Amino acid sequence: xxxxxxxxxxxxxxxxxxxxxxxxxxxxxxxxxxxxxxxxxxxxxxxxxxxxxxxxxxxxxxxxxxxxxxxxxxxxxxxxxxxxxxxxxxxxxxxxxxxxxxxxxxxxxxxxxxxxxxxxxxxxxxxxxxxxxxxxxxxxxxxxxxxxxxxxxxxxxxxxxxxxxxxxxxxxxxxxxxxxxxxxxxxxxxxxxxxxxxxxxxxxxxxxxxxxxxx
Numbered sequence: 628x629x630x631x632x633x634x635x636x637x638x639x640x641x642x643x644x645x646x647x648x649x650x651x652x653x654x655x656x657x658x659x660x661x662x663x664x665x666x667x668x669x670x671x672x673x674x675x676x677x678x679x680x681x682x683x684x685x686x687x688x689x690x691x692x693x694x695x696x697x698x699x700x701x702x703x704x705x706x707x708x709x710x711x712x713x714x715x716x717x718x719x720x721x722x723x724x725x726x727x728x729x730x731x732x733x734x735x736x737x738x739x740x741x742x743x744x745x746x747x748x749x750x751x752x753x754x755x756x757x758x759x760x761x762x763x764x765x766x767x768x769x770x771x772x773x774x775x776x777x778x779x780x781x782x783x784x785x786x787x788x789x790x791x792x793x794x795x796x797x798x799x800x801x802x803x804x805x806x807x808x809x810x811x812x813x814x815x816x817x818x819x820x821x822x823x824x825x826x827x828x829x830x831x832x833x834x835x836x837x838x839x840x841x842x
């Protein structure tokens with residue numbers, strides 16, 4: 628199943644609304660740290676040690692295997708590329724006994740980092756809206772952007788992180804065993820499932836129509 632979206636990058640919020648979002652983000656972000664710190668984790672890729680490389684790939688294989696036999700797991704694989712000033716992000720969501728859910732986002736004139744965070748946001752939103760999901764695993768080559776979700780300092784991506792934090796706090800509150808894990812998977816690792824998503828982002832050609840005015 629392929630879903631294509633053109634995300635609303637620019638919000639047009641008034642200053643008072645931005646302040647309210649920031650206050651909400653700080654409160655829920657602090658709640659995530661204080662109450663749900665055991666519910667989320669980050670697993671980085673160590674490119675300097677060959678043994679660690681093999682171990683990391685094996686762990687990714689194990690995650691995929693577990694998700695292929697447990698309907699409570701949502702395995703979300705994300706990749707983003709930029710070509711001709713067009714950012715393309717694709718996510719594949721794997722859930723046992725369901726068809727792979729493929730979601731495509733493309734937009735112009737934004738930084739790829741914002742597109743990556745937006746794709747993570749949509750993947751989390753998609754998984755938390757499904758019944759019986761207790762474990763979300765996100766595999767991405769942009770682990771540094773995933774960490775922005777729990778970064779309470781000011782940064783330009785708060786419009787996305789405030790939504791993610793609220794979603795995750797609600798998700799964690801449903802059951803004490805609910806969790807989310809972020810795993811780093813660089814494109815050059817050639818891990819099979821991420822490689823498939825990476826190939827799609829690089830081969831996708833967006834045809835955008837612009838209004839033209841001739842003089």
